[in-house]
Amino acid sequence: MSAGGASPSWRTRLLAAALVCMAALLPPFTAWAAPGSEADVLLSFKATVKDEAGALKDWAGGGPCLGGRAGNWTGVYCEDGKVIKLVLEKMSLSGTLDLDALADLAALRSISFMNNHLEGSLPNVHSLSRLRRLYLAHNKFSGTIADDSFSGMGALRAVHLEDNAFTGPIPTSLALAPRLIELNLAENGLTGSLPDFDQGGKLALNVSFNNLEGPIPASLSRLDKSLFQGNDGLCGPPLDNACKAAGGAPSPTSSNKLSTPLIIAIVVIAIAVILAIVGAVLVVLRRRQRSEDHQLGRATSYSSKKSSPPVDADRLEQGSAGGSSTSGSSRKKKAAAAAAARDDQGSKLVFVREERGRFELQDLLRASAEVLGSGGFGSSYKAMLLNGPTMVVKRFREMNGVGREEFQEHMRRLGSLSHSNLLPLVAYYYRKEEKLLVTDYIPNGSLAHLLHAGKNSNQPKLDWPERLKIVKGVARGLLHLYSELPMLTTPHGHLKSSNVILDESFEPLLSDYALSPVMNPAHASEVMVAYRSPEYEQQGRTTKKSDVWSLGILILEILTGRFPDNYVQRRRGGSNGGGSVGGGSCGGGGGDLACWVSSMLKEEWTGEVFDGGMGDTRSGGGEMLKLLQVGLACCEADVGRRWEMAEAVERIEALRERDDGSISGGGGGGGEEERSWSFASEAEVYASAQPGPEEEDNPSFSTATNG
Numbered sequence: 001m002s003a004g005g006a007s008p009s010w011r012t013r014l015l016a017a018a019l020v021c022m023a024a025l026l027p028p029f030t031a032w033a034a035p036g037s038e039a040d041v042l043l044s045f046k047a048t049v050k051d052e053a054g055a056l057k058d059w060a061g062g063g064p065c066l067g068g069r070a071g072n073w074t075g076v077y078c079e080d081g082k083v084i085k086l087v088l089e090k091m092s093l094s095g096t097l098d099l100d101a102l103a104d105l106a107a108l109r110s111i112s113f114m115n116n117h118l119e120g121s122l123p124n125v126h127s128l129s130r131l132r133r134l135y136l137a138h139n140k141f142s143g144t145i146a147d148d149s150f151s152g153m154g155a156l157r158a159v160h161l162e163d164n165a166f167t168g169p170i171p172t173s174l175a176l177a178p179r180l181i182e183l184n185l186a187e188n189g190l191t192g193s194l195p196d197f198d199q200g201g202k203l204a205l206n207v208s209f210n211n212l213e214g215p216i217p218a219s220l221s222r223l224d225k226s227l228f229q230g231n232d233g234l235c236g237p238p239l240d241n242a243c244k245a246a247g248g249a250p251s252p253t254s255s256n257k258l259s260t261p262l263i264i265a266i267v268v269i270a271i272a273v274i275l276a277i278v279g280a281v282l283v284v285l286r287r288r289q290r291s292e293d294h295q296l297g298r299a300t301s302y303s304s305k306k307s308s309p310p311v312d313a314d315r316l317e318q319g320s321a322g323g324s325s326t327s328g329s330s331r332k333k334k335a336a337a338a339a340a341a342r343d344d345q346g347s348k349l350v351f352v353r354e355e356r357g358r359f360e361l362q363d364l365l366r367a368s369a370e371v372l373g374s375g376g377f378g379s380s381y382k383a384m385l386l387n388g389p390t391m392v393v394k395r396f397r398e399m400n401g402v403g404r405e406e407f408q409e410h411m412r413r414l415g416s417l418s419h420s421n422l423l424p425l426v427a428y429y430y431r432k433e434e435k436l437l438v439t440d441y442i443p444n445g446s447l448a449h450l451l452h453a454g455k456n457s458n459q460p461k462l463d464w465p466e467r468l469k470i471v472k473g474v475a476r477g478l479l480h481l482y483s484e485l486p487m488l489t490t491p492h493g494h495l496k497s498s499n500v501i502l503d504e505s506f507e508p509l510l511s512d513y514a515l516s517p518v519m520n521p522a523h524a525s526e527v528m529v530a531y532r533s534p535e536y537e538q539q540g541r542t543t544k545k546s547d548v549w550s551l552g553i554l555i556l557e558i559l560t561g562r563f564p565d566n567y568v569q570r571r572r573g574g575s576n577g578g579g580s581v582g583g584g585s586c587g588g589g590g591g592d593l594a595c596w597v598s599s600m601l602k603e604e605w606t607g608e609v610f611d612g613g614m615g616d617t618r619s620g621g622g623e624m625l626k627l628l629q630v631g632l633a634c635c636e637a638d639v640g641r642r643w644e645m646a647e648a649v650e651r652i653e654a655l656r657e658r659d660d661g662s663i664s665g666g667g668g669g670g671g672e673e674e675r676s677w678s679f680a681s682e683a684e685v686y687a688s689a690q691p692g693p694e695e696e697d698n699p700s701f702s703t704a705t706n707g
Contacts, residue, residue: 012058037286038105039063039084042073049118055091067352082107089114089135096120097136103127113161114138122149122166125508132409133158137184144168150177156181157409160487162206170195170207181406182487183208193236194220206519207231213241215488223487224543227675238541347426349438352409352415356426365436375498376527377512378517382441390441391426393513398523399435406443407435417484421477423509435518443505448497451611452563464614464624464659466506467558471627473508474554475649478547482645484697485514490530490542495550497557528552534637545642552634552648556593559628561611564593595633599629622659627652 004017044061056075078086083105094117094138102108105556108128112135121143125134132155142165150156150173159174162184169192174183176198183197186205193214197203205220206227213233221237228234235243349361367383374380378396385391399407418424431434444450449471450462462470474495481491493516500511516524530546553564599611610617610624617624630651636642643651 037063038065041102042076042083048095048098048101048145049093050095051091052092053092053285055093057230063590071095079107079539084108085112089116091116093118097123098125099125100127106130109133109155111135111256122146122161125149126151126153129153130155132156132405135160136164137162139164141166141336147171148173150174154178156180157406160184161188161474162186164188166190166697168192170212184487204489205349206487213327214265216457222541224541226544272550277343277673300585349429349436349579352411353429357388359427361471364391364393365389373498376523377494377515392439394437394439396435396437397433398520401520402518404432409520410514413485414514417476417480418479421473421510421686422480422513423511440500442509443501444506446498447500447502447508447558450502451497451557451561461613461615462506462558464617464620466621467614468623468627468657469506470500470502471506471555471558472652472655474510475551475652477508477513477650478512478551478645481510482544482547488514488516489544490516490528490546490549491543492531493524493549494528494553495547496529497554500554535639543639544590545644546640548634548642548645548648551645552631552636553593555627555634556597559610559624559631560597561613562593562596594632598632608652619658620656623630624656627655630655 011495023343041061042064046056052058056074058072060454062072064076064083065071065081072097075091076083076089077087084107085104087110089112089184091596091619093113097118097120099111100123101156102111108181109131110133111128111131112133114135115138117140118136118143118665122136122141122145125131126149129152131153134156135158137160144167145161147169149171154177156177157179158181160182163186164522166185166188167691170185170190170196175195176179178198180197181202182204186206188206190210191211192205194207194217196217197205197219205223207212208227209230210230211233212231215236216228216234216239223238225238243616245687249372250593253619281598349359349364351358355691363385364383367385369384371380372382372392377398378394381393381395383391384537402410407430411425414425423439423442425437425439426478427438429438478492478495485491492513493508494512501511503509516528516530519528525536529550530536531688533542533546533549535546535549557564579603597609609628630648632642634648635653
């Protein structure tokens with residue numbers, strides 16, 4: 001009996017020991033994935049997709065948010081310990097997408113599954129009612145999109161469904177999404193008419209290459225016509241084909257009956273609105289004047305030194321001016337700005353790059369500061385952090401029309417860009433009245449500084465190989481912006497020589513790019529280079545090719561060493577010509593650089609075109625001429641004939657430092673052999689021109705960093 005009674009006890013102990021051993025093996029996989037946790041939710045979702053490449057193999061132990069903002073699992077981004085974004089792009093994921101499995105992620109705001117092999121109908125996005133951004137482009141989704149798929153998604157900002165196989169009409173629920181600002185439905189098989197989007201002028205829409213038909217709503221007529229191409233049935237502005245009239249015109253009698261009361265109502269409302277606006281403006285101006293007078297009494301005196309030791313917030317605002325004194329008006333503005341900065345000392349900088357070291361806003365305010373320049377966008381300061389790096393702080397005032405969330409989302413997008421020819425955004429600071437953008441300080445300064453302020457012998461001269469290297473780097477940076485920011489009409493928007501920064505090896509870094517979505521539209525049209533393009537002058541709109549025009553002007557500036565008056569001509573009331581084949585004539589001042597170059601080539605004065613500072617160019621004269629003609633082709637006034645950015649970059653990449661023998665001679669001559677190689681039609685070049693003003697007469701381009 002005793003032996004038989006011991007047997008169950010032995011078996012029980014053995015079973016218990018086995019369970020303990022099994023439990024010891026479980027923590028690496030499940031210790032942090034408590035039932036109902038976000039880890040459980042993500043693991044359940046992972047089981048619904050096919051991950052044959054093993055891209056999500058680290059979705060196991062440790063929990064998704066233990067690694068800080070970047071998360072501990074691939075493609076997972078967190079904030080305050082909660083999953084806020086999933087970016088699972090280019091991972092060869094396949095199968096269907098079950099978004100219901102993610103419904104328990106309460107803080108989830110953005111998901112991206114672009115460039116995978118997912119298929120089936122549009123997943124149930126409605127289950128993620130708080131979602132702000134949805135990216136499902138470049139997959140194999142198909143079928144019709146239910147009309148109520150996006151109903152109730154009041155926070156939705158961006159939807160990208162391009163390059164799939166969706167059919168049927170555009171869902172009405174998308175048109176009614178109140179906060180939608182980006183919608184890309186290109187390259188599908190959508191049919192029917194375009195709905196009248198409630199978002200009006202705020203929506204960036206692309207419906208190209210579908211099967212849509214009917215008139216384009218008036219609220220969308222401001223967009224570039226390339227965003228509607230590939231839909232043979234669409235008509236009306238901005239397309240060239242007008243819509244056929246439907247039905248007879250209304251009778252004059254009925255119109256007159258309606259017009260009188262409508263006109264009276266409109267006049268009364270307009271007068272009331274104008275009076276209210278005038279009153280509000282007067283109140284605001286009076287309060288601001290009182291505030292500035294009060295702050296002026298508290299402001300410290302302006303320092304006349306070039307740089308200074310760490311001081312209070314006033315020093316960041318004042319910086320240095322090389323011994324010059326400011327006017328009373330300028331001092332009032334600086335004092336008021338410094339007081340505003342002190343009021344916000346509790347606020348924090350937001351860093352958009354995880355790999356960068358952190359510092360606080362107060363570190364910048366206390367740093368030794370030096371004014372680098374002031375342009376149309378804002379003022380730039382060089383801030384030398386104590387025991388830290390030297391940064392550039394750019395201050396913007398003309399961004400107060402954008403909300404906090406939209407601004408922050410766009411800054412995160414810019415922070416995600418990574419390219420050897422882009423100056424990376426490091427951090428930003430948000431306040432309703434002004435914004436700060438923080439980047440690294442690059443000692444070599446801007447291309448404009450070397451081209452136009454380098455007249456004395458102490459400044460380095462850029463030879464032909466270095467200038468070709470700079471042009472290629474600029475082109476590569478632009479192509480990357482076009483690839484990563486396809487939703488923007490002008491992915492750069494403000495390309496000019498002062499926004500090309502050169503590092504120690506003369507590798508160019510583009511700055512001030514992709515800021516049009518957060519700029520006040522009226523101010524953007526006044527200061528941004530894209531708004532100097534021929535299409536804006538002629539049609540009042542920019543296009544995808546406006547940056548190509550800016551690139552062409554920059555190429556001509558690099559080769560000739562002449563300051564392009566195209567940047568400022570419209571402010572002076574002149575006509576901003578288009579370039580080599582745009583027709584028309586050069587004005588008496590010859591301010592249009594492309595026009596002047598075309599005239600010189602026509603008169604066979606090629607040797608007078610190139611900047612003499614390039615030194616001996618005999619071995620590369622033919623390649624220089626090719627690049628000159630690339631610049632002219634990019635400046636084509638007819639936007640329909642102007643190259644796409646990809647073609648311009650391809651032509652530039654084909655150029656070499658030394659001639660291959662296809663074109664003889666150096667930079668001069670301009671004979672028939674040289675003129676036989678051309679991208680641009682020479683039948684429509686301008687007739688004559690006089691040399692334009694030198695850059696040194698325009699002080700806004702004489703500093704190292706500018707707006």
